[in-house]
Structures are given as C-alpha cells and as structure tokens.
Amino acid sequence: AQSVSQHNHHVILSEAASLELGCNYSYGGTVNLFWYVQYPGQHLQLLLKYFSGDPLVKGIKGFEAEFIKSKFSFNLRKPSVQWSDTAEYFCAVSGNNNDMRFGAGTRLTVKP
C-alpha cells in the first residue's frame, strides 16, 4: 500500500538557519510528489511538485526539494528560514491509483 513517512514531528529553528525536512514514500510505480504548507489559520497550499525531469525542483518562497529515486525520498529544503515560514508542512505522493496520500506533517517553528 502507498504510504508516506515524515521523519520529524516538530522542528524548531532560529531565523536564518537552514532547513531540511525529510520525506520517504513507499510505492512501487511511477509517482508524483508534492509538498504542501499550512500556515496558522489558513488552508493547505501547494509549495512545490515533482513529476519528472530534473530531480531538484524549486517552489515558492525559496523552497526546493530533491527527488532521490534510489532512496524513495523527497526532502524539502530552504537555505535560510524566516519567522514567516512557521507552519505545518506535508509531503504527499500520488500514483496510478487515483488518490494522493499525505504524511503526518512536520510542524516548523521559527524563532525570531
């Protein structure tokens, strides 16, 4: 069965620190990979997505993610976080079975 694992439940960083959030998935076929963000009090928004091609994808607000097929991973990175990046981040995978599965989420707190 398709599953998504996010390694960190809660990450606390100071402003300007670098960020890497882990995401691993389990799925046997071709996958599309996504990162969504949920800012406090707001709805989920798409941050970036990978379908094919360059495994390093860039999203909004300076975020990027790297797809490593051999490791079934799609980690999210940002070189320098800001207080406004405080949010919950969800990794998601869709395959050929008509659904999208999400990880449990990682809560990021950025201290000013």
Add this chain to the structure above:
Amino acid sequence: KAGVTQTPRYLIKTRGQQVTLSCSPISGHRSVSWYQQTPGQGLQFLFEYFSETQRNKGNFPGRFSGRQFSNSRSEMNVSTLELGDSALYLCASSLDRTFDYGYTFGSGTRLTVV
C-alpha cells in the same frame, strides 16, 4: 476565480447523530477528494470522486460515505457519529484525473462530536 468552498465551516453534533458536509470545487475541476485531518495523524484519505464516480476509498468504516453530483459538487456523510470523528474535514479539487496539477484545498469543516 472562486476557490474550493466548504460548508458549513463549523459543526457541533452529539454522538449517534449524522452529519452531511458539502464541497463545491473550483469551476472546471472534476475530481474531488475528501480527507480527515487530526493532530498527529496528518491527512487521512477518505475517498475521491471523478465525474460522479467514486474511484478510490480509504480505510474508513462504512459510516463514512460520499457522493458527487453532475455539477461536480460533492457531499460526504457520516452516520452514527462517534467522539473520535471530531476532526477537520478537508475537501480538495483537481483539474484532471491524474493530479498533475496537485490539489486546491478548501478551508475545511471543523466537526466536533460531543
């Protein structure tokens, strides 16, 4: 263009009752998916509809059901409510059947069962 609209925003129900939640997708979107969001569990997939047909279903009991209308609007119903059904229920719509463009989420309906 209007986003995904979910109604109502908040609901309080008592155990044993049933509830119906509504979702209007973005105009032109034919795929509608439902998720249950709870702290620590993330988003749990309920079901997905495309052109009025349920294409996939998650691991929820039969008390959870849904349907989609010809205008792509969708409803989900939960019967015989339990305390554990308290959650944020999210609806998401997608332009096509392959999710190549990802989802657009609504703000959710927060259901509290007392």
